[in-house]
Structure formats: C-alpha cells, structure tokens
Amino acid sequence: MKAGDQTAFRDMVEARQGLVFNTVIGFLQNPEDAEDVTQEVFIKVYESIGQFKGESAFTTWLYRIAVTSALEFLRKKGRKKRSGLITRLFGDGNMPLADPPDFVHPGVKLDQRENARMLFEAMQILPENQRIAFTLHKVEGLSYQDVASVMGLSISAVESLLHRAKQNLRKTLEKSMKE
Amino acid sequence: MQTGSHHEVNIDLILDSLEGMERAQPRPFLHTRVMARMEQNRRNPWVQTWNFVSRPAVSLTIIAGLMLLNFITLYQRTNDRSAIREESIASVGVEYEAQFVSYYAINDEQP
Numbered sequence: 001m002k003a004g005d006q007t008a009f010r011d012m013v014e015a016r017q018g019l020v021f022n023t024v025i026g027f028l029q030n031p032e033d034a035e036d037v038t039q040e041v042f043i044k045v046y047e048s049i050g051q052f053k054g055e056s057a058f059t060t061w062l063y064r065i066a067v068t069s070a071l072e073f074l075r076k077k078g079r080k081k082r083s084g085l086i087t088r089l090f091g092d093g094n095m096p097l098a099d100p101p102d103f104v105h106p107g108v109k110l111d112q113r114e115n116a117r118m119l120f121e122a123m124q125i126l127p128e129n130q131r132i133a134f135t136l137h138k139v140e141g142l143s144y145q146d147v148a149s150v151m152g153l154s155i156s157a158v159e160s161l162l163h164r165a166k167q168n169l170r171k172t173l174e175k176s177m178k179e
Numbered sequence: 180m181q182t183g184s185h186h187e188v189n190i191d192l193i194l195d196s197l198e199g200m201e202r203a204q205p206r207p208f209l210h211t212r213v214m215a216r217m218e219q220n221r222r223n224p225w226v227q228t229w230n231f232v233s234r235p236a237v238s239l240t241i242i243a244g245l246m247l248l249n250f251i252t253l254y255q256r257t258n259d260r261s262a263i264r265e266e267s268i269a270s271v272g273v274e275y276e277a278q279f280v281s282y283y284a285i286n287d288e289q290p
Contacts, residue, residue, distance in 0.1 A: 009210075010210045013209060013210040013213060014209075014210060017204070017205055017209045017210075018202045018203070018204050018205075019202070021202075021203055021204060021205040021209075022202040022203045022204075025203050031203075034203075034205075035205050035206065035209075038205055038209065039209070039212060039213050039216050042209075042210075042213045043213060043216060043217055043220070046213075046217065047230075105197075105200060105203060106203045106204075107200040107201035107202055107203050108196065108197065108200045109199060109200065112196040112197075112200075115192055115193040115196035116193075116196040116197060116200075118193050118196075119193050119194065119196055119197065122193075138197045139197060139200070140202075166194060169194060170190055170194070173189075173190045173193055173194075174186060174190060177186050177189065177190070178186075
C-alpha cells in the first residue's frame with residue numbers, strides 16, 4: 001500500500017471499514033456524520049501511509065486516526081453549535097442546537113435498544129479520555145491491552161479510566177432516572 | 180415510584196446493554212465514495228492550498244518567518260527609539276548650553 005497500490009488500498013478499506021465506521025459512530029452517534037468521517041479517515045490513511053513507521057500495529061494506527069478524526073469532528077460541531085446559538089439569539093437561525101437524543105446503535109440487540117439509547121446519551125457527557133476508553137472497550141470490544149496501545153497508556157491507567165467512566169455513567173443515569 | 184434498589188438494577192442493565200452487540204457497517208461501496216472524494220479534493224484549490232500549508236515543514240517555516248519578521252521589526256524600533264533619545268538629549272544639551280548664562284558672566288566677575 002505504501003507504494004501506492006490501488007488494489008491494496010481497496011482491500012484495506014473493505015477489510016477495515018467496519019472497524020473504522022463502528023468506532024466513529026460510537027463517538028458521533030449519527031450514521032451520516034459517521035460515514036463522512038469514515039471517508040475522511042481512509043483519505044488520511046491514503047495520504048499519510050508514508051508516515052506509518054510500523055512502530056505499532058497498523059490497526060492501532062488506524063484506530064488512533066479514527067478516534068482523533070471523530071473527536072475533531074465533535075469539536076468542530078460544538079463550535080458550529082455555539083455560533084448557531086448566537087445566530088438564534090440575534091438572528092433567525094433555524095439550526096437545531098443538539099442532535100435528537102434518540103440514537104440507537106444499529107448493532108445493539110433488539111431487546112436492549114432502549115437501555116443502549118440511554119447509555120449512549122449518558123456517554124456524551126463523559127470526559128474525553130474516559131469516553132475514548134469506554135467507547136473502544138464497550139462499543140468496539142477492544143481488550144484493555146488494545147485500548148492501552150491505542151491511547152498510549154498503561155493497562156492500569158485504562159482500568160482506572162474505565163472504572164471512573166462507569167462511576168460517572170452511573171451518576172448520570174441515576175440523576176436522569178430521578179427526574 | 181421506583182425504589183433505590185430497583186434503580187440500581189436498572190442502571191446495571193443499562194450499563195450492560197452493549198454486551199454482545201455487533202459492529203455497525205457503513206453503506207456498501209465505501210471505497211468508491213472514498214476515491215470520488217479524493218478526486219474531488221484534488222480538483223478543489225482550497226483543499227490543495229490547505230493540504231500544502233498544513234504540512235509540518237511548511238507551517239513551521241511560515242511560523243519561523245513570521246517570528247523573524249517580528250524580531251526584525253522590534254529590533255528596528257528599539258534602535259530608532261534609542262537614536263531619537265540620543266538626538267533629543269543632544270538637542271536639549273545644545274539648547275541648555277545656549278540658554279545657560281553664567282552668574283559670573285552676568286556680573287562680569289572672576290570666579
């Protein structure tokens with residue numbers, strides 16, 4: 001693929017598209033945005049394959065690009081929402097301020113859909129590092145070791161992040177149930 | 180109204196709701212759409228410019244150039260200011276000398 005082999009690139013996209021899309025949709029919780037960012041991820045891979053030195057596994061490198069791109073997209077969207085708020089306050093902007101909170105991951109079992117919807121909603125307010133660890137572990141099903149490799153942390157640091165993520169989710173869910 | 184322990188059970192169920200989930204897949208022919216987007220980007224001059232400027236070597240050169248320009252301007256301003264200060268001190272000195280008339284000169288006395 002480093003030599004610009006188109007067939008190798010196509011094979012790679014076909015083999016890894018689920019990995020990238022599933023990771024990205026876990027963060028963005030919107031299939032259209034996730035598709036858009038997935039395309040961006042593969043373009044970045046195509047353009048920067050020369051920078052991949054093989055110090056980590058190719059999949060780890062791909063996860064890093066996917067996570068960074070998804071978070072970048074969320075930041076940009078956040079800025080747009082803030083400017084949208086100003087437009088709404090001072091103009092006649094009709095842009096919605098938040099995505100409707102009814103995202104259901106397409107891979108969730110049918111009987112778990114309502115619970116998963118609540119969980120994904122609660123995940124949105126986790127601190128960034130906890131959100132990354134939780135999404136990679138729970139949505140993408142990575143082991144602690146793999147999450148640690150992607151995030152460049154030790155396994156114990158990942159364990160701690162996941163523990164705190166669960167505590168925070170529990171608090172958020174308790175609060176929403178009491179309301 | 181739900182009790183506290185009932186809430187606990189519900190929360191545990193919610194936290195475990197992603198167990199056994201399957202991977203989400205994008206729409207078919209993603210590769211074709213990726214290639215089309217790359218082609219579109221190649222034709223867009225803004226994307227080309229941004230890609231060029233966002234290269235680390237180019238952006239670092241631009242930043243270094245701006246900083247150098249900043250230092251040169253600052254250096255020139257400092258030099259100009261000290262030259263003006265010296266000039267004004269000299270002119271004050273000349274003016275003071277011209278205006279200064281000694282007491283002895285006025286009274287035509289010897290010190």
